[in-house]
Amino acid sequence: MIKPQEVLLMGGYGRAGTEIARLLVEYSEYFITITGRNKQKAEITAITLNNRASAERCKGIALDITDSKALEKVLPEYDLLINCVPLPTNDKQVIRIICEAGVHYVDLIPGKSKRAQFEKYKSVIIQNNSICVLEAGWEPGLPAFLAQLGVQKLNDKAKNIEVHAVYREKEMPYTSIADIMEHADLTASFLEEGQWVRKSIIHNQNMQFPEPFGNVTGYPAELAELKSTAVDLGLRSLTFYHGGYNPICDLILFIWTALGLRNNEYLKSAGVNLFRWANNWFTKPPFGGIIKVKLKGNSKSLQITASTEDLYRATAIPVVAAVKQILDKTINDVGVHFMGSAAKPEEFEEEITRMGISIDIQQNNHVIT
Known part of the structure; x- marks a missing residue:
């Protein structure tokens, strides 16, 4: 039996995160873990989405992106991380952990210093056969x-x-x-x-x-x-x-x-x-x-x-389309990319139109x- 692909959604009970989770439930078969500092909010969001899907597709856990040790422990369990929250002031350490974990990564929040840090670990990302898509969404993206x-x-x-x-x-x-x-x-x-x-x-x-x-x-x-x-x-x-x-x-x-x-x-x-x-x-x-x-x-x-x-739905749609192209290997160029250059145009257009x-x-x- 093929193991279902699992997505970790950081900031998953926020406005954009909830839309992303909702679309993932509707347009994919992935299992989704909704995270944030507030465990109760994460669990409530997961229960709501499971009830809507009539299936146990989501779970909620507490995970603070500033907690490097917890992040390092959790990430290897997942195929892909979606980040909907700004990275903390110690983003160098957080980015290192993400890049070394061997997971695919999709980020909504723009940031020049963040891009530079991911580029710094590009060789590690490539060695791990990972794909990092930055600045996904409506704008940028x-x-x-x-x-x-x-x-x-x-x-x-x-x-x-x-x-x-x-x-x-x-x-x-x-x-x-x-x-x-x-x-x-x-x-x-x-x-x-x-x-x-x-x-x-x-x-x-x-x-x-x-x-x-x-x-x-x-x-x-x-x-x-x-x-x-x-x-x-x-x-x-x-x-x-x-x-x-x-x-x-x-x-x-x-x-x-x-x-x-x-x-x-x-x-x-x-x-x-x-x-x-x-x-x-x-x-x-x-x-x-x-x-x-x-x-x-x-x-x-x-x-x-x-x-x-x-x-907010329009911000979530390109993110979900990018996630799907990464996990089904339509996007297969490992490394660090902007969403616009990574996405395969005609398939991506069809997907975002459908959503x-x-x-x-x-x-x-x-x-x-």
Whole structure:
């Protein structure tokens, strides 16, 4: 009898974690262990999912990611670890344990230092035949994947890629806002005529989305996965504009970043609570998200649009699709990867569409002068 594959879900009773667990139960046969500091919450989430599935597919345990000894003991029992929580200040030790455990790994939370640490252990990961997929989800995650999917469908050499994204969610949890404020910057790197240049918020652009979003002001933004994609594809230009927060949230984010407070742990809670207040009071419908990727080649152009009304489900869907491709060996390139470059485009598109993300593709001839 073949042993069922087992997934350890760190932060599994949080909002994103619960969605991931729910989708894993619905779209896979894996056994799932839901973890976090609170054993009762983990167990309640597991019981709820088991009742929904009418099967004993989940269990809940207490596991603190900062407890290195407990993590080291538990990890070898699993095929794959999904991490939905920020790594602690001793992340070097935690990452070492993850890399040496010989498990596959999928992470939702972006972080430059974390990527560097995983790259440091790349030889260990490869030796263990493990796959580490970083920055999975709706954003980051899907923009680079859509770019790769577009390149495959363009049937032409891609030269220019432009990404527009709108993200509007009311009652955002503390951790999501903290992540936004930590990674906010006043400038972003754009690729123009083969050269990387910095763009500030004064270089905003009007973005046109399908209704009900319509016109949205987009500000220059930066994703490491897109920069990596630009290099891999040999692009001439790459731009990424992001919008969606209300003007009060935008102002708070601007002041917070301009004053250099994003890494101030003492004021972090105050900043997050201020942003949350502004988001809850001033963010109005429609809610949800759209990512629009425009590609231009030598003689053709293509536009791919992904849309959702439920951003937490949409964050979970690419994660689950990546997990499935890793465990069924569709993704078989061991090492450290961004989700967008690791996923096999057509199969991944089919999977995320089946789980609820809408994908629209439009192609037409276009001559670049």
